[in-house]
Amino acid sequence: MTGRGDGPEGEPQGPAEGEPARAAHVPGEREPNRAVRVSGRSVKVSGRAPWVLVVPAVAGLVFLVLPLVGLVVRAPWSTLPSRLAEPHVLEALRLSLVTATAATVICLLLGVPLAWLLARAEFPGRRIARALVTVPLVLPPVVGGVALLLVLGRRGLVGQWLESTFGVSLPFTTAGVIVAEAFVAMPFLVISVEGALRAADRRYEEAAATLGASRWTAFRRVTLPLVMPGVLAGAVLCWARALGEFGATITFAGNFPGTTRTMPLAVYLALETEPEAAIVLSLVLLAVSVLILASLRDRWTGAATG
Amino acid sequence: MSLHARLVVERPAFRLDLELDVAPGEIVALLGPNGAGKTTALRALAGLAPLAADGFIELDGQAVHRRPAEQRPVGMVFQDYLLFPHLSALDNVAFGPRCRGSGKAEARRLAAELLARVGLADLAKVRPGELSGGQAQRVALARALAVQPRLLLLDEPLAALDAHTRLEVRSGLRRHLEGFDGATVLVTHDPLDAMVLADRLVVIERGRVVQEGPPAEVAARPRTDYVARLVGLNLYRGTAAAGRVKVGELLFSTSEPLDGPAFVAFSPAAVALYRSRPDGSPRNLWQARIEGVERHGDNVRVHLTGPVTAFADVTPAAVAELDLTTGREVWVSVKAAETHAYPA
Numbered sequence A: 001m002t003g004r005g006d007g008p009e010g011e012p013q014g015p016a017e018g019e020p021a022r023a024a025h026v027p028g029e030r031e032p033n034r035a036v037r038v039s040g041r042s043v044k045v046s047g048r049a050p051w052v053l054v055v056p057a058v059a060g061l062v063f064l065v066l067p068l069v070g071l072v073v074r075a076p077w078s079t080l081p082s083r084l085a086e087p088h089v090l091e092a093l094r095l096s097l098v099t100a101t102a103a104t105v106i107c108l109l110l111g112v113p114l115a116w117l118l119a120r121a122e123f124p125g126r127r128i129a130r131a132l133v134t135v136p137l138v139l140p141p142v143v144g145g146v147a148l149l150l151v152l153g154r155r156g157l158v159g160q161w162l163e164s165t166f167g168v169s170l171p172f173t174t175a176g177v178i179v180a181e182a183f184v185a186m187p188f189l190v191i192s193v194e195g196a197l198r199a200a201d202r203r204y205e206e207a208a209a210t211l212g213a214s215r216w217t218a219f220r221r222v223t224l225p226l227v228m229p230g231v232l233a234g235a236v237l238c239w240a241r242a243l244g245e246f247g248a249t250i251t252f253a254g255n256f257p258g259t260t261r262t263m264p265l266a267v268y269l270a271l272e273t274e275p276e277a278a279i280v281l282s283l284v285l286l287a288v289s290v291l292i293l294a295s296l297r298d299r300w301t302g303a304a305t306g
Numbered sequence B: 001m002s003l004h005a006r007l008v009v010e011r012p013a014f015r016l017d018l019e020l021d022v023a024p025g026e027i028v029a030l031l032g033p034n035g036a037g038k039t040t041a042l043r044a045l046a047g048l049a050p051l052a053a054d055g056f057i058e059l060d061g062q063a064v065h066r067r068p069a070e071q072r073p074v075g076m077v078f079q080d081y082l083l084f085p086h087l088s089a090l091d092n093v094a095f096g097p098r099c100r101g102s103g104k105a106e107a108r109r110l111a112a113e114l115l116a117r118v119g120l121a122d123l124a125k126v127r128p129g130e131l132s133g134g135q136a137q138r139v140a141l142a143r144a145l146a147v148q149p150r151l152l153l154l155d156e157p158l159a160a161l162d163a164h165t166r167l168e169v170r171s172g173l174r175r176h177l178e179g180f181d182g183a184t185v186l187v188t189h190d191p192l193d194a195m196v197l198a199d200r201l202v203v204i205e206r207g208r209v210v211q212e213g214p215p216a217e218v219a220a221r222p223r224t225d226y227v228a229r230l231v232g233l234n235l236y237r238g239t240a241a242a243g244r245v246k247v248g249e250l251l252f253s254t255s256e257p258l259d260g261p262a263f264v265a266f267s268p269a270a271v272a273l274y275r276s277r278p279d280g281s282p283r284n285l286w287q288a289r290i291e292g293v294e295r296h297g298d299n300v301r302v303h304l305t306g307p308v309t310a311f312a313d314v315t316p317a318a319v320a321e322l323d324l325t326t327g328r329e330v331w332v333s334v335k336a337a338e339t340h341a342y343p344a
Helices: A006-018 A020-030 A051-074 A077-084 A087-120 A126-133 A141-152 A159-166 A174-199 A203-210 A215-243 A247-252 A263-273 A275-305 B038-046 B089-099 B104-117 B133-145 B163-178 B191-197 B215-220 B225-231 B316-322
Strands: A036-038 A041-043 B003-011 B014-022 B027-031 B056-059 B074-077 B151-155 B183-188 B200-205 B208-213 B234-241 B244-247 B250-253 B260-266 B271-274 B285-296 B299-305 B310-314 B329-334 B340-343
Touching: A051 A275, A077 A087, A077 A275, A087 A126, A087 A174, A087 A215, A087 A263, A087 A275, A126 A174, A141 A159, A141 A174, A141 A247, A174 A215, A174 A247, A203 A215, A203 B074, A215 A275, A247 A263, A263 A275, B003 B038, B014 B038, B014 B183, B014 B200, B014 B208, B027 B038, B027 B191, B038 B074, B038 B151, B038 B183, B074 B133, B089 B104, B089 B133, B104 B133, B133 B151, B133 B163, B163 B191, B183 B191, B191 B215, B200 B215, B200 B225, B208 B215, B208 B225, B215 B225, B225 B234, B244 B260, B271 B310, B271 B316, B299 B316
Parallel strands: B027 B183, B027 B200, B074 B151, B151 B183
Antiparallel strands: A036 A041, B003 B014, B003 B056, B200 B208, B234 B244, B234 B260, B244 B250, B260 B340, B271 B329, B285 B299, B285 B329, B299 B310
């Protein structure tokens, strides 16, 4: 998060370059373990890292990266463009992007106020509410899908009423996909925003109040801009989680091409019939995730340091 | 009275209870040690701390203590200013007018005018992160004044500044405060800030007023040990009769005719130290032991114990000549003309 902060911090040290001999020599000889600053970059001269930590650390890194490398290596690069242009791939990709974005918007609209309530308001049962919010985080997504069916399904508690009153049925529709994704992804947003709200200095809200701001105005014009890095980080996590959602989606919304078959579902399906297509689809998912992360990273670290 | 209030705030193991009256244009400093309740008093005035049932706040004859903070005609400058980091200096100042119903253009016009008044017209577009401490303080002041308050509150307005800029900012602040026609209450633990900025001091200890009055009077006639330490005087409580004040076994001559409970105060500089008993009157004279010696400006401050504890300021030459070291017994005398007594 501090990647950007290092830049301007390094600059003022430029002029010190003119007298490195005095700065580095004398104290350097007495204290060989001291961190010596060389033109803005800090070079830490210290004992070697213990192998008990280094070996598992490297193994962990390899474990995380190797499958991705495998994906890239085994990708059928020659037929890639034609496979990507296939209508069912584009369809699944479009559906995934649309539903994940819609789910994120829903999560923002409901999750940010919920995070505010958990972080700021005093009400009985707040601790329990907080614990409940995190349940979807640890719940197996398939179980989430079953639970959604029981509540929002055609014969479900709320679903029955939705159907009889509005004629709306969620299961096995694109809207159902969005509901399933939002259900699974919202805790990521809530936790991230709540953390940012707790870390934010509440006295800014008091300052706003003395200037005549109602609590809503203070939230909109002061608190929200202050916690925006946390909101963005939460939204990215939430979006990524929604994009990859599989279990709840297939349970609650089914697997219909064009309406509920999102990328992860398409990958799973393709793996049985044509593995190469599965690799291509996976590669697309990977690329999209990396792209979004990279493009948003700058913006949210910039906001965090500024 | 512009402000007429009784501030009662109850906390576990702490109760603030003080009456406060401030005339229009008057600047009152709440002075007190840490934890005395100064900031709590300010927060109660602003509506950020709840007032107990027997407290009240009247501004220009109107009760405001039932209103929430955002509906009180009060401007506040916070200790570390709390300028909104995501808004420019101009938008920080325009924030209040916007919240109180001004249009965007109108609010900005007013904000620009206020920034110009505190000499920051050319920094309007700058974010708070790029302002110096003194500049941030002036933006905070402009922001508080932008809501056209009837009561201006300043919480330790100079505490966030380093000693170097403090001097300059202090006199600038005094000038800006003089231009404000409402009541001003500022909180500080620095007696110098209070003396320079305020027309009247209200000293608080443990949630209660222990002394109030014009700065010169408080400085000359402290009524508690805390105030005496602040203004740098030795202070004792005794009983006066026939031109003398009896403090324990000691007798102090004074020029003031007094009877009954009285305070005796004198400056450490009025104290003279001797190795052997000096000739003359036994009044204002006692024997003490040196408990500590420390530098104090150009002089040396000697801490004395004995029938009373006292501070004496002597020259480094005297320290050398008399060999004033810790543990040594000395005779202490105070000139009668520099001893002030007043009713307790």
